[in-house]
Amino acid sequence: MYHLGIDLGSSSVKVALVDADSGKKIISLHEPPNEMEIIAINPDWAEQDPNMWWTHVCNAIKRVTVEADVNVSEIKNIGISYQMHGLVIVDESGNPLRNSIIWCDSRAVEIGRKALQDLGQDLCGTHMLNAPGNFTASKLKWVIDNEPETYKNTYKFMLPGDFIAYKLTGKMATTKNGLSEGILWDYKKDDVATDLLDYYGIDKNLVPEIVENFTNQGTVNVQGSKETGLAEGVQVTYRSGDQPNNALSLNIFNPGEVAATGGTSGVVYAVSNNLKPQEISKVNHFAHVNYTASEPVIGTLLNINGAGIQYRWLRNNCGNDSYDVMNDKASKIEVGSNGVVIIPFGNGAERMLENKNVGTHILNLNLNQHNNAHLYRASLEGIAFSFVYGVEILKKDIGEIKVIRAGNDNLFRSEIFSNTVATLIDHDIEIYNTTGAVGAARAAGLTDGDFEKFGENITKNDHVMTYKPLQDKAAYQAAYTTWKNELEMILKHK
Ligand SMILES: Nc1ncnc2c1ncn2[C@@H]1O[C@H](COP(=O)(O)OP(=O)(O)O)[C@@H](O)[C@H]1O
Numbered sequence: 023m024y025h026l027g028i029d030l031g032s033s034s035v036k037v038a039l040v041d042a043d044s045g046k047k048i049i050s051l052h053e054p055p056n057e058m059e060i061i062a063i064n065p066d067w068a069e070q071d072p073n074m075w076w077t078h079v080c081n082a083i084k085r086v087t088v089e090a091d092v093n094v095s096e097i098k099n100i101g102i103s104y105q106m107h108g109l110v111i112v113d114e115s116g117n118p119l120r121n122s123i124i125w126c127d128s129r130a131v132e133i134g135r136k137a138l139q140d141l142g143q144d145l146c147g148t149h150m151l152n153a154p155g156n157f158t159a160s161k162l163k164w165v166i167d168n169e170p171e172t173y174k175n176t177y178k179f180m181l182p183g184d185f186i187a188y189k190l191t192g193k194m195a196t197t198k199n200g201l202s203e204g205i206l207w208d209y210k211k212d213d214v215a216t217d218l219l220d221y222y223g224i225d226k227n228l229v230p231e232i233v234e235n236f237t238n239q240g241t242v243n244v245q246g247s248k249e250t251g252l253a254e255g256v257q258v259t260y261r262s263g264d265q266p267n268n269a270l271s272l273n274i275f276n277p278g279e280v281a282a283t284g285g286t287s288g289v290v291y292a293v294s295n296n297l298k299p300q301e302i303s304k305v306n307h308f309a310h311v312n313y314t315a316s317e318p319v320i321g322t323l324l325n326i327n328g329a330g331i332q333y334r335w336l337r338n339n340c341g342n343d344s345y346d347v348m349n350d351k352a353s354k355i356e357v358g359s360n361g362v363v364i365i366p367f368g369n370g371a372e373r374m375l376e377n378k379n380v381g382t383h384i385l386n387l388n389l390n391q392h393n394n395a396h397l398y399r400a401s402l403e404g405i406a407f408s409f410v411y412g413v414e415i416l417k418k419d420i421g422e423i424k425v426i427r428a429g430n431d432n433l434f435r436s437e438i439f440s441n442t443v444a445t446l447i448d449h450d451i452e453i454y455n456t457t458g459a460v461g462a463a464r465a466a467g468l469t470d471g472d473f474e475k476f477g478e479n480i481t482k483n484d485h486v487m488t489y490k491p492l493q494d495k496a497a498y499q500a501a502y503t504t505w506k507n508e509l510e511m512i513l514k515h516k
């Protein structure tokens with residue numbers, strides 16, 4: 023038997039199949055072959071069509087079963103990982119009423135800022151563990167204010183992964199974890215955050231049914247079966263935002279353990295039991311996959327909206343080299359990129375920079391000296407520096423870091439990126455042979471609640487290598503100082 027994992031990213035949908043007993047990966051692939059578009063009709067906006075996600079999910083599932091040559095009757099459970107904080111609104115028939123306003127959309131920043139002022143730091147911090155920010159609840163308030171007709175026709179709102187689960191099963195549902203991503207979970211009351219709902223004037227009936235993770239959340243229905251080729255009756259047993267899911271995939275469940283990833287966005291995600299966070303805007307706090315009200319496990323999340331999307335932009339606009347070729351060219355350039363500095367970002371408001379939208383900056387380019395290899399190295403370094411800058415903020419909130427793990431995926435496949443981060447934060451980074459889709463597939467089999475056994479298998483089987491901080495740090499530190507000075511100068515004028 024097999025479990026199927028779906029990871030709905032911002033750049034593509036990844037689907038993986040694992041053996042149900044051993045957790046071994048059978049196949050993993052992504053759709054579409056080229057990365058998905060993020061629609062930005064206004065500079066601060068970012069949208070994607072939920073039906074486009076679904077088309078790619080269906081195509082990827084069909085390819086998986088054909089290419090792995092498995093009989094669909096052998097697929098037991100489904101796990102879903104998804105880009106976090108997005109807003110999907112549907113009518114009573116489940117049709118999306120507009121494009122999804124996705125995680126990196128900044129239109130609701132001012133709405134969230136005012137809500138924090140009006141509700142107060144204390145209420146937001148102790149009940150929701152976060153400022154409302156421009157997360158799902160604030161995005162829905164933007165719809166109320168700007169698209170009243172659409173809001174009037176809204177039957178339910180969901181997170182992106184809830185929509186995929188709905189398309190598979192016909193059941194509209196969400197999770198506590200999902201609501202926490204929208205700043206819609208009240209940890210003190212162990213209930214939906216009615217203080218924020220009421221403040222925004224959001225009708226509580228729009229919140230779908232809440233289902234528990236690691237249990238049967240719904241089964242593939244006739245329509246879901248027809249569109250994906252899966253057998254009717256297959257159970258969806260897990261769903262999670264992609265960052266908590268990345269942590270689960272890396273056996274990060276306990277306080278002091280940290281997961282990192284460098285996809286479109288970059289994230290450092292630290293687990294704790296802290297229900298009284300110091301910082302509620304620059305870093306965020308969400309219910310981890312194993313959160314329960316009696317044993318609250320919280321993921322403290324440092325996010326860089328514009329991380330891998332920076333490198334991707336260079337790839338698309340600077341010669342179309344493959345990432346491997348770009349990494350190779352960058353490795354020929356010395357640390358510090360011969361003075362070229364890239365401030366990444368450029369993908370909406372940055373939470374760690376108090377929701378300022380600073381844009382990407384390419385600095386000190388000498389047209390007689392520098393070529394695309396300098397840009398590639400400066401991009402990898404600039405993104406790595408933004409991680410280091412973020413970890414300095416995160417550390418104030420989380421205390422001691424025991425272990426940091428990342429999958430051998432996305433930016434962590436670049437030695438320059440990984441060495442720069444490890445050296446400057448002065449911590450080992452353990453690299454594991456796993457991805458979000460594989461993790462979600464394995465989590466679909468975690469219905470016995472044995473997190474320890476689940477984690478042991480990952481540690482035993484998947485560890486590939488460890489990036490150790492380099493001894494000779496001086497050049498890295500000098501380049502980081504230059505980068506930080508440039509950033510701080512830019513921030514002064516924002
Ligand atoms: N071999 C590689 N070396 C360095 N960076 C890479 C490599 N492959 C992918 N990336 C980076 O990872 C990003 C995609 O990461 P991914 O986790 O698939 O994104 P998402 O979850 O946002 O869909 C790319 O935009 C690119 O910046």
Ligand SMILES: O=C(CO)[C@@H](O)[C@H](O)COP(=O)(O)O
Pocket residue numbers: 031032033104105106107125126263264265285286287288289323325
């Ligand atoms: O907003 C966050 C985390 O808080 C992002 O990490 C999104 O969850 C999207 O991730 P990717 O598309 O980069 O995987």
